[in-house]
Amino acid sequence: MSGNSWSRAEIAERLAQDIPDGAYMNLGIGLPTLVSNYLPSDREIILHTENGMLGMGPEASAGHIDPDLINAGKIPVTELPGASYFHHGDSFGMMRGGHLDVCVLGAFQVSQTGDLANWSTGAPDAIPAVGGAMDLAIGAKSVYVMMELASKSGVSKLVDVCTYPVTGIGCVTRLYTDRAIFDLGPAGATVIELVGDTTVDELRELTGLTLHTSNERL
Amino acid sequence: MISKISESAAAALADIADGSTIMIGGFGLAGQPVQLIDALLEQGASDLTVVSNNAGNGDTGLAALIGSKRVKKIICSFPRQVDSYIFDALYRAGEIELELVPQGNLAERIRAAGAGIGAFFTPTGFGTTLAEGKETRVINGRDYVLEHPIFADFALISAYRADRLGNLTYRKTSRNFGPIMASAAAVSVAQVDRIVPLGDLDPEAVVTPGIFVNRVVETGDRFEKEEWADVR
Numbered sequence: 424m425s426g427n428s429w430s431r432a433e434i435a436e437r438l439a440q441d442i443p444d445g446a447y448m449n450l451g452i453g454l455p456t457l458v459s460n461y462l463p464s465d466r467e468i469i470l471h472t473e474n475g476m477l478g479m480g481p482e483a484s485a486g487h488i489d490p491d492l493i494n495a496g497k498i499p500v501t502e503l504p505g506a507s508y509f510h511h512g513d514s515f516g517m518m519r520g521g522h523l524d525v526c527v528l529g530a531f532q533v534s535q536t537g538d539l540a541n542w543s544t545g546a547p548d549a550i551p552a553v554g555g556a557m558d559l560a561i562g563a564k565s566v567y568v569m570m571e572l573a574s575k576s577g578v579s580k581l582v583d584v585c586t587y588p589v590t591g592i593g594c595v596t597r598l599y600t601d602r603a604i605f606d607l608g609p610a611g612a613t614v615i616e617l618v619g620d621t622t623v624d625e626l627r628e629l630t631g632l633t634l635h636t637s638n639e640r641l
Numbered sequence: 642m643i644s645k646i647s648e649s650a651a652a653a654l655a656d657i658a659d660g661s662t663i664m665i666g667g668f669g670l671a672g673q674p675v676q677l678i679d680a681l682l683e684q685g686a687s688d689l690t691v692v693s694n695n696a697g698n699g700d701t702g703l704a705a706l707i708g709s710k711r712v713k714k715i716i717c718s719f720p721r722q723v724d725s726y727i728f729d730a731l732y733r734a735g736e737i738e739l740e741l742v743p744q745g746n747l748a749e750r751i752r753a754a755g756a757g758i759g760a761f762f763t764p765t766g767f768g769t770t771l772a773e774g775k776e777t778r779v780i781n782g783r784d785y786v787l788e789h790p791i792f793a794d795f796a797l798i799s800a801y802r803a804d805r806l807g808n809l810t811y812r813k814t815s816r817n818f819g820p821i822m823a824s825a826a827a828v829s830v831a832q833v834d835r836i837v838p839l840g841d842l843d844p845e846a847v848v849t850p851g852i853f854v855n856r857v858v859e860t861g862d863r864f865e866k867e868e869w870a871d872v873r
Contacts, residue, residue, distance in 0.1 A: 453856070456844070458651075472814070473744065473745075473819050474668045474671070474759075474814050475668075475814050475816055475817050476813070476814050489813065490670060490671060490815075490863070490864070491671055491812040491813040491814060491815040491863075492671075492813040493668070493669060493670075493671050493814055495671075495816075496670035497668070497671075508811070508813055508814060509816070510696075510748075510816050510818070510819065510820040510821055510848075511668075511744070511745075511748035511817050511818050512748045512749060512751070512752040512820070514745075514748070514822045515744065515745030515748050516749075517750065518745060519745060519749075519763065519765060520762065535745055543770075548733070549721075550720060550721040550728075550729050550732055551720075551721070551731075551739070551741050552719045552720055552721035552722075552741070553718055553719065553741055553742075553744070553771065554718050554719040554743075554744050555743070555744040555745060556743070556769065556860070557745075557765050557766045557769060558743050558744055558746070558765045560766075561764050561765055562745070562765075570664055573758060588734050588769065588770050589768060589769055589770070590769065591767075591769070592767065592768040592784070601679075601868060606873040616832030636865070
């Protein structure tokens with residue numbers, strides 16, 4: 424940690440501590456895959472990949488690549504004892520049917536009531552692509568987002584109302600950022616943990632949101 | 642005697658007509674029916690609608706088919722990839738129509754077609770631009786979008802082993818869209834590494850029962866092929 428913010432790895436490390444023993448979890452493409460590096464070794468956590476596998480292991484090393492065994496990012500991976508394979512209909516049924524415990528996603532924007540925008544910036548010349556983003560957004564009992572709180576230009580990505588096209592409505596339950604952790608819901612965003620010497624007032628200034636707090640320490 | 646064995650990929654696809662809807666299995670390269678796509682390219686049918694998760698990589702396979710301008714429309718979830726330049730160019734030029742579908746809705750619409758479902762309500766996509774204009778309903782307090790099945794004239798899929806009745810097994814994550822696409826097409830064609838004698842497949846291990854499969858083509862062991870070179 425430097426001063427009052429976490430690195431991406433530190434966000435992932437912190438998030439990993441909140442995944443309970445026995446959880447079935449899906450990690451979205453990109454930033455969320457970092458979480459797998461920090462899962463506590465004394466917990467058994469089963470990873471789901473949308474292209475049809477439970478019990479996914481680490482990325483395959485050179486010389487052990489099986490072209491038939493890839494993850495949602497199309498990267499060669501490995502299987503762990505107890506793994507299983509299934510077709511796309513079943514795989515997305517697992518999500519939609521509420522069988523996954525946790526899904527971790529990246530985001531362009533998250534609203535204080537849990538709307539998610541992570542599939543399109545709405546740029547008119549962009550090639551649209553959605554993949555499993557909308558399915559994952561509504562596809563787990565808990566949907567966690569990890570992202571930096573502010574964009575590179577310093578604008579808050581936790582917002583009142585998403586200005587990018589939404590992926591799902593009211594779907595994000597918790598937001599892990601480099602400055603703080605928030606619970607999101609119909610009543611708005613609640614700060615549940617601060618990074619370093621970050622203050623709630625700083626967060627209110629950055630986000631322009633009311634922000635509730637969860638305990639006296641905050 | 643039943644035999645669904647075709648002597649070649651070309652023979653298996655000979656009767657694909659212009660204007661057909663073709664499902665193509667695979668997620669990235671895993672499960673992509675490479676020899677069948679090549680045969681479709683050779684076969685020459687045009688004005689096609691393709692249903693596939695992606696819109697091709699590089700300049701071979703599905704990308705080559707799209708590049709030949711014989712695909713008028715693609716129904717898929719994730720066309721944009723680092724090497725989808727052929728699709729990207731045609732899309733920007735307005736020369737190919739795109740129906741973008743969330744991946745789970747794509748899978749369920751295909752599954753529904755094979756399972757005789759008239760339409761279904763799904764929570765995925767509710768409130769997003771991809772659900773605009775679609776019927777919605779609140780069921781038990783949750784918002785749903787009405788989605789319709791996707792049928793095809795042909796499904797081209799890749800499996801691991803087959804017997805002459807068309808029973809199929811798969812390998813690992815190459816299974817992906819294979820089983821549901823096989824059920825959703827009037828004619829389902831599977832390329833497999835090897836066709837084995839009847840009775841050699843453990844009935845408990847069959848993933849796609851032969852009733853869903855019309856034609857099987859033996860294309861040889863996949864790991865000896867050059868197209869894996871980049872992946873390795």
